[in-house]
Amino acid sequence: MEDKRRRARVQGAWAGPVRSSGASYAAPVSQCSGIDNLPASIGQTKRSREQPVTKLQFVFKEPAEVTRRIPELRVIDKAGVYDISTSAAGVSRLHLFPSFIDPKEADWMFEHLQKEIPWSQKTNFRQDGFYQEPRLTAWYGELPYTYSRSTMQPNPHWHPLLTMLKNRIEEVTGYIFNSLLCNLYRNDKDSIDWHSDSEPSLGKSPVIASLSFGDTRTFQMRKRPGHEEHGDYTYVERVHIPLDHGTLLMMEGATQEDWQHRVPKEYHTREARINLTFRTVFPEHSGIWQ
Ligand SMILES: O=C(O)CCC(=O)C(=O)O
Structure with a gap:
Protein backbone atom coordinates (compact mmCIF):
# COMPACT_ATOMS: atom_id res chain seq x y z
CA MET A 1 0.00 0.00 0.00
CA ARG A 68 5.83 7.65 1.75
CA ARG A 69 5.54 3.96 2.02
CA ILE A 70 4.03 2.06 4.90
CA PRO A 71 6.88 -0.21 6.06
CA GLU A 72 6.42 -3.83 5.16
CA LEU A 73 5.02 -5.98 7.95
CA ARG A 74 7.71 -8.14 9.52
CA VAL A 75 6.67 -11.61 10.66
CA ILE A 76 8.89 -13.33 13.19
CA ASP A 77 8.19 -17.03 13.55
CA LYS A 78 11.61 -18.68 13.72
CA ALA A 79 13.88 -19.26 16.70
CA GLY A 80 16.42 -16.45 17.13
CA VAL A 81 17.41 -13.07 18.47
CA TYR A 82 15.94 -10.08 16.66
CA ASP A 83 17.03 -6.47 17.16
CA ILE A 84 13.91 -4.77 15.88
CA SER A 85 15.05 -1.15 16.37
CA THR A 86 17.71 1.08 17.85
CA SER A 87 17.05 4.53 19.32
CA ALA A 88 18.41 6.87 21.96
CA ALA A 89 16.71 4.57 24.48
CA GLY A 90 18.79 1.62 23.23
CA VAL A 91 18.22 -1.58 21.28
CA SER A 92 14.78 -3.20 21.26
CA ARG A 93 15.47 -6.92 21.29
CA LEU A 94 13.23 -9.97 20.94
CA HIS A 95 14.32 -13.51 21.54
CA LEU A 96 11.98 -16.21 20.26
CA PHE A 97 12.10 -19.82 21.52
CA PRO A 98 9.48 -21.88 19.64
CA SER A 99 8.73 -25.18 21.46
CA PHE A 100 10.43 -23.97 24.62
CA ILE A 101 8.09 -26.48 26.26
CA ASP A 102 7.73 -29.79 24.47
CA PRO A 103 4.14 -30.11 23.04
CA LYS A 104 3.16 -33.18 25.12
CA GLU A 105 4.36 -31.54 28.32
CA ALA A 106 2.66 -28.29 27.28
CA ASP A 107 -0.67 -30.15 26.91
CA TRP A 108 -0.83 -31.29 30.52
CA MET A 109 0.51 -27.94 31.79
CA PHE A 110 -2.26 -26.12 29.94
CA GLU A 111 -4.91 -28.38 31.51
CA HIS A 112 -3.58 -27.85 35.04
CA LEU A 113 -3.19 -24.10 34.64
CA GLN A 114 -6.67 -23.66 33.19
CA LYS A 115 -8.24 -25.56 36.13
CA GLU A 116 -6.02 -24.57 39.03
CA ILE A 117 -5.16 -20.86 38.67
CA PRO A 118 -7.58 -18.56 40.56
CA TRP A 119 -8.72 -16.69 37.44
CA SER A 120 -10.82 -13.56 37.78
CA GLN A 121 -12.00 -10.71 35.58
CA LYS A 122 -10.44 -7.32 36.21
CA THR A 123 -12.35 -4.05 36.07
CA ASN A 124 -10.25 -1.37 34.41
CA PHE A 125 -10.75 2.32 33.94
CA ARG A 126 -10.30 4.56 30.90
CA GLN A 127 -11.54 8.01 29.84
CA ASP A 128 -15.06 6.86 28.98
CA GLY A 129 -15.48 4.94 32.24
CA PHE A 130 -15.09 1.48 33.73
CA TYR A 131 -14.96 -1.66 31.60
CA GLN A 132 -14.47 -5.37 32.17
CA GLU A 133 -11.15 -6.54 30.75
CA PRO A 134 -11.95 -9.03 27.94
CA ARG A 135 -9.81 -11.86 29.38
CA LEU A 136 -9.24 -13.43 32.82
CA THR A 137 -6.09 -12.79 34.85
CA ALA A 138 -4.22 -13.75 38.03
CA TRP A 139 -1.27 -11.96 39.63
CA TYR A 140 1.56 -13.64 41.55
CA GLY A 141 4.33 -11.95 43.51
CA GLU A 142 5.02 -10.05 46.71
CA LEU A 143 3.81 -6.66 45.52
CA PRO A 144 0.59 -5.28 44.06
CA TYR A 145 0.50 -4.43 40.36
CA THR A 146 -1.39 -1.57 38.76
CA TYR A 147 -2.28 -1.18 35.10
CA SER A 148 -5.22 0.52 33.35
CA ARG A 149 -5.80 2.36 36.64
CA SER A 150 -6.76 -0.76 38.53
CA THR A 151 -4.61 -2.60 41.06
CA MET A 152 -4.18 -6.36 41.44
CA GLN A 153 -3.40 -7.57 44.94
CA PRO A 154 -0.38 -9.88 45.22
CA ASN A 155 -0.71 -13.60 45.64
CA PRO A 156 2.53 -14.90 47.19
CA HIS A 157 1.42 -18.57 47.00
CA TRP A 158 2.84 -19.64 43.67
CA HIS A 159 1.35 -22.75 42.09
CA PRO A 160 4.22 -25.31 41.97
CA LEU A 161 3.92 -25.57 38.19
CA LEU A 162 4.41 -21.79 37.89
CA THR A 163 7.49 -21.94 40.15
CA MET A 164 8.90 -24.75 38.01
CA LEU A 165 8.33 -22.73 34.80
CA LYS A 166 9.86 -19.60 36.35
CA ASN A 167 12.98 -21.61 37.31
CA ARG A 168 13.27 -23.14 33.87
CA ILE A 169 13.06 -19.73 32.15
CA GLU A 170 15.56 -18.21 34.58
CA GLU A 171 18.04 -21.03 33.94
CA VAL A 172 17.86 -20.66 30.16
CA THR A 173 17.77 -16.86 29.90
CA GLY A 174 19.88 -15.83 32.90
CA TYR A 175 17.26 -13.29 34.04
CA ILE A 176 15.53 -13.41 37.44
CA PHE A 177 11.82 -12.65 37.88
CA ASN A 178 9.78 -12.01 41.03
CA SER A 179 6.26 -11.62 39.61
CA LEU A 180 3.88 -13.14 37.12
CA LEU A 181 0.79 -11.95 35.28
CA CYS A 182 -1.27 -14.92 34.06
CA ASN A 183 -3.73 -14.29 31.23
CA LEU A 184 -6.52 -16.56 30.04
CA TYR A 185 -8.05 -15.78 26.63
CA ARG A 186 -11.22 -17.87 26.72
CA ASN A 187 -11.89 -17.64 22.97
CA ASP A 188 -11.29 -15.49 19.87
CA LYS A 189 -13.18 -12.55 21.35
CA ASP A 190 -10.86 -12.16 24.33
CA SER A 191 -8.03 -9.68 23.72
CA ILE A 192 -5.71 -7.06 25.10
CA ASP A 193 -5.44 -3.67 23.41
CA TRP A 194 -2.31 -1.67 22.46
CA HIS A 195 -0.09 -0.97 25.44
CA SER A 196 3.45 -1.40 26.64
CA ASP A 197 4.60 -2.94 29.90
CA SER A 198 6.12 0.31 31.07
CA GLU A 199 4.56 0.91 34.48
CA PRO A 200 7.00 2.72 36.80
CA SER A 201 7.07 -0.30 39.14
CA LEU A 202 8.79 -2.35 36.38
CA GLY A 203 11.77 0.03 36.31
CA LYS A 204 13.71 1.16 33.26
CA SER A 205 14.11 -1.22 30.29
CA PRO A 206 12.12 -4.07 31.84
CA VAL A 207 12.69 -7.61 30.64
CA ILE A 208 9.50 -9.60 30.08
CA ALA A 209 9.37 -13.37 29.54
CA SER A 210 6.12 -14.37 27.84
CA LEU A 211 5.23 -18.07 27.69
CA SER A 212 2.16 -19.24 25.74
CA PHE A 213 0.00 -22.37 25.86
CA GLY A 214 -3.08 -23.45 23.95
CA ASP A 215 -4.40 -21.96 20.74
CA THR A 216 -2.13 -19.74 18.63
CA ARG A 217 -2.77 -16.01 18.76
CA THR A 218 -0.91 -13.26 16.93
CA PHE A 219 1.15 -11.02 19.14
CA GLN A 220 1.25 -7.71 17.25
CA MET A 221 3.81 -4.98 17.80
CA ARG A 222 3.98 -1.42 16.48
CA LYS A 223 6.75 1.13 16.93
CA ARG A 224 5.90 4.34 18.73
CA PRO A 225 5.86 7.20 16.19
CA GLY A 226 8.30 10.11 16.47
CA HIS A 227 7.07 13.45 17.88
CA GLU A 228 6.71 14.89 14.36
CA GLU A 229 3.97 12.33 13.62
CA HIS A 230 1.68 13.78 16.32
CA GLY A 231 0.47 10.36 17.46
CA ASP A 232 -0.19 9.09 13.91
CA TYR A 233 0.76 5.38 13.65
CA THR A 234 0.16 5.15 9.85
CA TYR A 235 3.82 4.85 8.86
CA VAL A 236 5.27 3.02 11.85
CA GLU A 237 7.05 -0.32 11.63
CA ARG A 238 5.04 -3.37 12.60
CA VAL A 239 5.98 -6.87 13.69
CA HIS A 240 3.69 -9.90 14.03
CA ILE A 241 4.65 -12.96 16.02
CA PRO A 242 2.39 -16.02 16.05
CA LEU A 243 2.67 -17.33 19.60
CA ASP A 244 1.80 -20.99 19.71
CA HIS A 245 1.67 -23.80 22.25
CA GLY A 246 4.89 -23.88 24.30
CA THR A 247 6.55 -20.80 22.73
CA LEU A 248 8.61 -18.39 24.82
CA LEU A 249 9.10 -14.79 23.72
CA MET A 250 11.60 -12.58 25.54
CA MET A 251 11.28 -8.79 25.22
CA GLU A 252 14.38 -6.89 26.28
CA GLY A 253 16.16 -3.53 26.17
CA ALA A 254 14.12 -0.58 24.91
CA THR A 255 11.23 -2.72 23.65
CA GLN A 256 8.72 -1.38 26.19
CA GLU A 257 9.84 2.21 25.69
CA ASP A 258 9.89 2.20 21.88
CA TRP A 259 7.17 -0.31 20.97
CA GLN A 260 3.61 -1.20 21.91
CA HIS A 261 1.97 -4.61 21.67
CA ARG A 262 -1.49 -6.20 21.67
CA VAL A 263 -3.34 -9.44 21.14
CA PRO A 264 -6.35 -8.47 19.02
CA LYS A 265 -9.72 -10.19 18.82
CA GLU A 266 -9.95 -12.67 15.97
CA TYR A 267 -12.80 -13.22 13.58
CA HIS A 268 -12.52 -16.97 13.26
CA THR A 269 -12.89 -19.50 16.03
CA ARG A 270 -10.07 -19.76 18.53
CA GLU A 271 -9.88 -22.10 21.48
CA ALA A 272 -8.58 -21.04 24.88
CA ARG A 273 -5.04 -19.71 25.26
CA ILE A 274 -2.99 -19.09 28.41
CA ASN A 275 -0.15 -16.59 28.48
CA LEU A 276 2.25 -16.21 31.40
CA THR A 277 4.28 -12.99 31.55
CA PHE A 278 7.10 -13.11 34.08
CA ARG A 279 8.37 -9.70 35.22
CA THR A 280 10.37 -8.04 37.97
CA VAL A 281 8.49 -5.53 40.10
CA PHE A 282 10.39 -3.09 42.31
CA PRO A 283 9.07 -1.70 45.60
CA GLU A 284 8.07 1.97 45.54
CA HIS A 285 10.75 2.96 48.04
CA SER A 286 13.58 1.35 46.01
CA GLY A 287 14.19 4.57 44.07
CA ILE A 288 13.61 2.74 40.77
CA TRP A 289 10.28 4.56 40.38
CA GLN A 290 11.81 8.01 39.92
O1 LIG B 1 -1.10 -12.46 25.82
C1 LIG B 1 -0.03 -12.02 25.44
O2 LIG B 1 0.70 -12.62 24.65
C2 LIG B 1 0.42 -10.65 25.86
C3 LIG B 1 -0.11 -10.20 27.17
C4 LIG B 1 0.27 -8.81 27.48
O3 LIG B 1 0.71 -8.07 26.65
C5 LIG B 1 0.12 -8.30 28.84
O4 LIG B 1 -0.58 -8.92 29.63
O5 LIG B 1 0.71 -7.24 29.14
Missing part, protein backbone atom coordinates in the same frame (compact mmCIF):
# COMPACT_ATOMS: atom_id res chain seq x y z
CA GLU A 2 1.33 3.40 -0.79
CA ASP A 3 0.22 6.89 -0.04
CA LYS A 4 1.28 9.78 -2.22
CA ARG A 5 1.36 13.12 -0.54
CA ARG A 6 2.15 16.35 -2.26
CA ARG A 7 4.12 18.65 -0.13
CA ALA A 8 3.80 22.39 -0.65
CA ARG A 9 6.98 23.59 -2.26
CA VAL A 10 7.94 26.82 -3.96
CA GLN A 11 6.58 26.15 -7.41
CA GLY A 12 9.53 27.21 -9.46
CA ALA A 13 12.96 28.64 -9.20
CA TRP A 14 15.05 31.33 -10.70
CA ALA A 15 17.07 29.80 -13.49
CA GLY A 16 20.13 31.03 -15.26
CA PRO A 17 20.24 31.52 -19.01
CA VAL A 18 18.31 28.82 -20.82
CA ARG A 19 19.50 27.70 -24.23
CA SER A 20 16.97 26.54 -26.75
CA SER A 21 18.52 23.05 -26.60
CA GLY A 22 18.85 23.12 -22.78
CA ALA A 23 17.60 20.36 -20.49
CA SER A 24 15.29 22.51 -18.40
CA TYR A 25 12.16 23.95 -19.83
CA ALA A 26 11.54 27.66 -19.55
CA ALA A 27 7.89 28.47 -20.11
CA PRO A 28 7.60 30.77 -23.09
CA VAL A 29 6.84 34.20 -21.80
CA SER A 30 3.80 34.23 -24.06
CA GLN A 31 2.23 31.70 -21.65
CA CYS A 32 2.56 34.08 -18.76
CA SER A 33 -0.33 36.34 -17.95
CA GLY A 34 0.05 40.09 -18.10
CA ILE A 35 2.50 39.91 -21.00
CA ASP A 36 1.55 43.32 -22.20
CA ASN A 37 2.79 44.84 -18.98
CA LEU A 38 6.24 43.29 -19.19
CA PRO A 39 9.24 45.56 -19.65
CA ALA A 40 10.31 45.89 -23.22
CA SER A 41 13.50 43.84 -22.75
CA ILE A 42 11.47 40.80 -21.65
CA GLY A 43 8.73 41.47 -24.17
CA GLN A 44 11.36 41.00 -26.85
CA THR A 45 11.59 37.36 -25.95
CA LYS A 46 8.09 37.02 -27.31
CA ARG A 47 9.20 38.35 -30.62
CA SER A 48 12.38 36.28 -30.91
CA ARG A 49 11.46 32.92 -29.37
CA GLU A 50 14.11 31.02 -31.35
CA GLN A 51 16.92 33.15 -29.96
CA PRO A 52 18.94 31.94 -26.97
CA VAL A 53 17.56 33.52 -23.81
CA THR A 54 20.23 35.33 -21.92
CA LYS A 55 18.23 36.90 -19.08
CA LEU A 56 17.28 35.26 -15.78
CA GLN A 57 13.75 34.00 -15.95
CA PHE A 58 11.36 32.14 -13.67
CA VAL A 59 11.20 28.45 -14.49
CA PHE A 60 8.01 26.67 -13.56
CA LYS A 61 8.43 23.21 -12.10
CA GLU A 62 5.91 20.60 -11.10
CA PRO A 63 5.85 20.27 -7.29
CA ALA A 64 7.92 17.25 -6.30
CA GLU A 65 5.84 14.23 -5.38
CA VAL A 66 6.94 12.75 -2.06
CA THR A 67 6.04 9.10 -1.74
Whole structure:
Protein backbone atom coordinates (compact mmCIF):
# COMPACT_ATOMS: atom_id res chain seq x y z
CA MET A 1 0.00 0.00 0.00
CA GLU A 2 1.33 3.40 -0.79
CA ASP A 3 0.22 6.89 -0.04
CA LYS A 4 1.28 9.78 -2.22
CA ARG A 5 1.36 13.12 -0.54
CA ARG A 6 2.15 16.35 -2.26
CA ARG A 7 4.12 18.65 -0.13
CA ALA A 8 3.80 22.39 -0.65
CA ARG A 9 6.98 23.59 -2.26
CA VAL A 10 7.94 26.82 -3.96
CA GLN A 11 6.58 26.15 -7.41
CA GLY A 12 9.53 27.21 -9.46
CA ALA A 13 12.96 28.64 -9.20
CA TRP A 14 15.05 31.33 -10.70
CA ALA A 15 17.07 29.80 -13.49
CA GLY A 16 20.13 31.03 -15.26
CA PRO A 17 20.24 31.52 -19.01
CA VAL A 18 18.31 28.82 -20.82
CA ARG A 19 19.50 27.70 -24.23
CA SER A 20 16.97 26.54 -26.75
CA SER A 21 18.52 23.05 -26.60
CA GLY A 22 18.85 23.12 -22.78
CA ALA A 23 17.60 20.36 -20.49
CA SER A 24 15.29 22.51 -18.40
CA TYR A 25 12.16 23.95 -19.83
CA ALA A 26 11.54 27.66 -19.55
CA ALA A 27 7.89 28.47 -20.11
CA PRO A 28 7.60 30.77 -23.09
CA VAL A 29 6.84 34.20 -21.80
CA SER A 30 3.80 34.23 -24.06
CA GLN A 31 2.23 31.70 -21.65
CA CYS A 32 2.56 34.08 -18.76
CA SER A 33 -0.33 36.34 -17.95
CA GLY A 34 0.05 40.09 -18.10
CA ILE A 35 2.50 39.91 -21.00
CA ASP A 36 1.55 43.32 -22.20
CA ASN A 37 2.79 44.84 -18.98
CA LEU A 38 6.24 43.29 -19.19
CA PRO A 39 9.24 45.56 -19.65
CA ALA A 40 10.31 45.89 -23.22
CA SER A 41 13.50 43.84 -22.75
CA ILE A 42 11.47 40.80 -21.65
CA GLY A 43 8.73 41.47 -24.17
CA GLN A 44 11.36 41.00 -26.85
CA THR A 45 11.59 37.36 -25.95
CA LYS A 46 8.09 37.02 -27.31
CA ARG A 47 9.20 38.35 -30.62
CA SER A 48 12.38 36.28 -30.91
CA ARG A 49 11.46 32.92 -29.37
CA GLU A 50 14.11 31.02 -31.35
CA GLN A 51 16.92 33.15 -29.96
CA PRO A 52 18.94 31.94 -26.97
CA VAL A 53 17.56 33.52 -23.81
CA THR A 54 20.23 35.33 -21.92
CA LYS A 55 18.23 36.90 -19.08
CA LEU A 56 17.28 35.26 -15.78
CA GLN A 57 13.75 34.00 -15.95
CA PHE A 58 11.36 32.14 -13.67
CA VAL A 59 11.20 28.45 -14.49
CA PHE A 60 8.01 26.67 -13.56
CA LYS A 61 8.43 23.21 -12.10
CA GLU A 62 5.91 20.60 -11.10
CA PRO A 63 5.85 20.27 -7.29
CA ALA A 64 7.92 17.25 -6.30
CA GLU A 65 5.84 14.23 -5.38
CA VAL A 66 6.94 12.75 -2.06
CA THR A 67 6.04 9.10 -1.74
CA ARG A 68 5.83 7.65 1.75
CA ARG A 69 5.54 3.96 2.02
CA ILE A 70 4.03 2.06 4.90
CA PRO A 71 6.88 -0.21 6.06
CA GLU A 72 6.42 -3.83 5.16
CA LEU A 73 5.02 -5.98 7.95
CA ARG A 74 7.71 -8.14 9.52
CA VAL A 75 6.67 -11.61 10.66
CA ILE A 76 8.89 -13.33 13.19
CA ASP A 77 8.19 -17.03 13.55
CA LYS A 78 11.61 -18.68 13.72
CA ALA A 79 13.88 -19.26 16.70
CA GLY A 80 16.42 -16.45 17.13
CA VAL A 81 17.41 -13.07 18.47
CA TYR A 82 15.94 -10.08 16.66
CA ASP A 83 17.03 -6.47 17.16
CA ILE A 84 13.91 -4.77 15.88
CA SER A 85 15.05 -1.15 16.37
CA THR A 86 17.71 1.08 17.85
CA SER A 87 17.05 4.53 19.32
CA ALA A 88 18.41 6.87 21.96
CA ALA A 89 16.71 4.57 24.48
CA GLY A 90 18.79 1.62 23.23
CA VAL A 91 18.22 -1.58 21.28
CA SER A 92 14.78 -3.20 21.26
CA ARG A 93 15.47 -6.92 21.29
CA LEU A 94 13.23 -9.97 20.94
CA HIS A 95 14.32 -13.51 21.54
CA LEU A 96 11.98 -16.21 20.26
CA PHE A 97 12.10 -19.82 21.52
CA PRO A 98 9.48 -21.88 19.64
CA SER A 99 8.73 -25.18 21.46
CA PHE A 100 10.43 -23.97 24.62
CA ILE A 101 8.09 -26.48 26.26
CA ASP A 102 7.73 -29.79 24.47
CA PRO A 103 4.14 -30.11 23.04
CA LYS A 104 3.16 -33.18 25.12
CA GLU A 105 4.36 -31.54 28.32
CA ALA A 106 2.66 -28.29 27.28
CA ASP A 107 -0.67 -30.15 26.91
CA TRP A 108 -0.83 -31.29 30.52
CA MET A 109 0.51 -27.94 31.79
CA PHE A 110 -2.26 -26.12 29.94
CA GLU A 111 -4.91 -28.38 31.51
CA HIS A 112 -3.58 -27.85 35.04
CA LEU A 113 -3.19 -24.10 34.64
CA GLN A 114 -6.67 -23.66 33.19
CA LYS A 115 -8.24 -25.56 36.13
CA GLU A 116 -6.02 -24.57 39.03
CA ILE A 117 -5.16 -20.86 38.67
CA PRO A 118 -7.58 -18.56 40.56
CA TRP A 119 -8.72 -16.69 37.44
CA SER A 120 -10.82 -13.56 37.78
CA GLN A 121 -12.00 -10.71 35.58
CA LYS A 122 -10.44 -7.32 36.21
CA THR A 123 -12.35 -4.05 36.07
CA ASN A 124 -10.25 -1.37 34.41
CA PHE A 125 -10.75 2.32 33.94
CA ARG A 126 -10.30 4.56 30.90
CA GLN A 127 -11.54 8.01 29.84
CA ASP A 128 -15.06 6.86 28.98
CA GLY A 129 -15.48 4.94 32.24
CA PHE A 130 -15.09 1.48 33.73
CA TYR A 131 -14.96 -1.66 31.60
CA GLN A 132 -14.47 -5.37 32.17
CA GLU A 133 -11.15 -6.54 30.75
CA PRO A 134 -11.95 -9.03 27.94
CA ARG A 135 -9.81 -11.86 29.38
CA LEU A 136 -9.24 -13.43 32.82
CA THR A 137 -6.09 -12.79 34.85
CA ALA A 138 -4.22 -13.75 38.03
CA TRP A 139 -1.27 -11.96 39.63
CA TYR A 140 1.56 -13.64 41.55
CA GLY A 141 4.33 -11.95 43.51
CA GLU A 142 5.02 -10.05 46.71
CA LEU A 143 3.81 -6.66 45.52
CA PRO A 144 0.59 -5.28 44.06
CA TYR A 145 0.50 -4.43 40.36
CA THR A 146 -1.39 -1.57 38.76
CA TYR A 147 -2.28 -1.18 35.10
CA SER A 148 -5.22 0.52 33.35
CA ARG A 149 -5.80 2.36 36.64
CA SER A 150 -6.76 -0.76 38.53
CA THR A 151 -4.61 -2.60 41.06
CA MET A 152 -4.18 -6.36 41.44
CA GLN A 153 -3.40 -7.57 44.94
CA PRO A 154 -0.38 -9.88 45.22
CA ASN A 155 -0.71 -13.60 45.64
CA PRO A 156 2.53 -14.90 47.19
CA HIS A 157 1.42 -18.57 47.00
CA TRP A 158 2.84 -19.64 43.67
CA HIS A 159 1.35 -22.75 42.09
CA PRO A 160 4.22 -25.31 41.97
CA LEU A 161 3.92 -25.57 38.19
CA LEU A 162 4.41 -21.79 37.89
CA THR A 163 7.49 -21.94 40.15
CA MET A 164 8.90 -24.75 38.01
CA LEU A 165 8.33 -22.73 34.80
CA LYS A 166 9.86 -19.60 36.35
CA ASN A 167 12.98 -21.61 37.31
CA ARG A 168 13.27 -23.14 33.87
CA ILE A 169 13.06 -19.73 32.15
CA GLU A 170 15.56 -18.21 34.58
CA GLU A 171 18.04 -21.03 33.94
CA VAL A 172 17.86 -20.66 30.16
CA THR A 173 17.77 -16.86 29.90
CA GLY A 174 19.88 -15.83 32.90
CA TYR A 175 17.26 -13.29 34.04
CA ILE A 176 15.53 -13.41 37.44
CA PHE A 177 11.82 -12.65 37.88
CA ASN A 178 9.78 -12.01 41.03
CA SER A 179 6.26 -11.62 39.61
CA LEU A 180 3.88 -13.14 37.12
CA LEU A 181 0.79 -11.95 35.28
CA CYS A 182 -1.27 -14.92 34.06
CA ASN A 183 -3.73 -14.29 31.23
CA LEU A 184 -6.52 -16.56 30.04
CA TYR A 185 -8.05 -15.78 26.63
CA ARG A 186 -11.22 -17.87 26.72
CA ASN A 187 -11.89 -17.64 22.97
CA ASP A 188 -11.29 -15.49 19.87
CA LYS A 189 -13.18 -12.55 21.35
CA ASP A 190 -10.86 -12.16 24.33
CA SER A 191 -8.03 -9.68 23.72
CA ILE A 192 -5.71 -7.06 25.10
CA ASP A 193 -5.44 -3.67 23.41
CA TRP A 194 -2.31 -1.67 22.46
CA HIS A 195 -0.09 -0.97 25.44
CA SER A 196 3.45 -1.40 26.64
CA ASP A 197 4.60 -2.94 29.90
CA SER A 198 6.12 0.31 31.07
CA GLU A 199 4.56 0.91 34.48
CA PRO A 200 7.00 2.72 36.80
CA SER A 201 7.07 -0.30 39.14
CA LEU A 202 8.79 -2.35 36.38
CA GLY A 203 11.77 0.03 36.31
CA LYS A 204 13.71 1.16 33.26
CA SER A 205 14.11 -1.22 30.29
CA PRO A 206 12.12 -4.07 31.84
CA VAL A 207 12.69 -7.61 30.64
CA ILE A 208 9.50 -9.60 30.08
CA ALA A 209 9.37 -13.37 29.54
CA SER A 210 6.12 -14.37 27.84
CA LEU A 211 5.23 -18.07 27.69
CA SER A 212 2.16 -19.24 25.74
CA PHE A 213 0.00 -22.37 25.86
CA GLY A 214 -3.08 -23.45 23.95
CA ASP A 215 -4.40 -21.96 20.74
CA THR A 216 -2.13 -19.74 18.63
CA ARG A 217 -2.77 -16.01 18.76
CA THR A 218 -0.91 -13.26 16.93
CA PHE A 219 1.15 -11.02 19.14
CA GLN A 220 1.25 -7.71 17.25
CA MET A 221 3.81 -4.98 17.80
CA ARG A 222 3.98 -1.42 16.48
CA LYS A 223 6.75 1.13 16.93
CA ARG A 224 5.90 4.34 18.73
CA PRO A 225 5.86 7.20 16.19
CA GLY A 226 8.30 10.11 16.47
CA HIS A 227 7.07 13.45 17.88
CA GLU A 228 6.71 14.89 14.36
CA GLU A 229 3.97 12.33 13.62
CA HIS A 230 1.68 13.78 16.32
CA GLY A 231 0.47 10.36 17.46
CA ASP A 232 -0.19 9.09 13.91
CA TYR A 233 0.76 5.38 13.65
CA THR A 234 0.16 5.15 9.85
CA TYR A 235 3.82 4.85 8.86
CA VAL A 236 5.27 3.02 11.85
CA GLU A 237 7.05 -0.32 11.63
CA ARG A 238 5.04 -3.37 12.60
CA VAL A 239 5.98 -6.87 13.69
CA HIS A 240 3.69 -9.90 14.03
CA ILE A 241 4.65 -12.96 16.02
CA PRO A 242 2.39 -16.02 16.05
CA LEU A 243 2.67 -17.33 19.60
CA ASP A 244 1.80 -20.99 19.71
CA HIS A 245 1.67 -23.80 22.25
CA GLY A 246 4.89 -23.88 24.30
CA THR A 247 6.55 -20.80 22.73
CA LEU A 248 8.61 -18.39 24.82
CA LEU A 249 9.10 -14.79 23.72
CA MET A 250 11.60 -12.58 25.54
CA MET A 251 11.28 -8.79 25.22
CA GLU A 252 14.38 -6.89 26.28
CA GLY A 253 16.16 -3.53 26.17
CA ALA A 254 14.12 -0.58 24.91
CA THR A 255 11.23 -2.72 23.65
CA GLN A 256 8.72 -1.38 26.19
CA GLU A 257 9.84 2.21 25.69
CA ASP A 258 9.89 2.20 21.88
CA TRP A 259 7.17 -0.31 20.97
CA GLN A 260 3.61 -1.20 21.91
CA HIS A 261 1.97 -4.61 21.67
CA ARG A 262 -1.49 -6.20 21.67
CA VAL A 263 -3.34 -9.44 21.14
CA PRO A 264 -6.35 -8.47 19.02
CA LYS A 265 -9.72 -10.19 18.82
CA GLU A 266 -9.95 -12.67 15.97
CA TYR A 267 -12.80 -13.22 13.58
CA HIS A 268 -12.52 -16.97 13.26
CA THR A 269 -12.89 -19.50 16.03
CA ARG A 270 -10.07 -19.76 18.53
CA GLU A 271 -9.88 -22.10 21.48
CA ALA A 272 -8.58 -21.04 24.88
CA ARG A 273 -5.04 -19.71 25.26
CA ILE A 274 -2.99 -19.09 28.41
CA ASN A 275 -0.15 -16.59 28.48
CA LEU A 276 2.25 -16.21 31.40
CA THR A 277 4.28 -12.99 31.55
CA PHE A 278 7.10 -13.11 34.08
CA ARG A 279 8.37 -9.70 35.22
CA THR A 280 10.37 -8.04 37.97
CA VAL A 281 8.49 -5.53 40.10
CA PHE A 282 10.39 -3.09 42.31
CA PRO A 283 9.07 -1.70 45.60
CA GLU A 284 8.07 1.97 45.54
CA HIS A 285 10.75 2.96 48.04
CA SER A 286 13.58 1.35 46.01
CA GLY A 287 14.19 4.57 44.07
CA ILE A 288 13.61 2.74 40.77
CA TRP A 289 10.28 4.56 40.38
CA GLN A 290 11.81 8.01 39.92
O1 LIG B 1 -1.10 -12.46 25.82
C1 LIG B 1 -0.03 -12.02 25.44
O2 LIG B 1 0.70 -12.62 24.65
C2 LIG B 1 0.42 -10.65 25.86
C3 LIG B 1 -0.11 -10.20 27.17
C4 LIG B 1 0.27 -8.81 27.48
O3 LIG B 1 0.71 -8.07 26.65
C5 LIG B 1 0.12 -8.30 28.84
O4 LIG B 1 -0.58 -8.92 29.63
O5 LIG B 1 0.71 -7.24 29.14
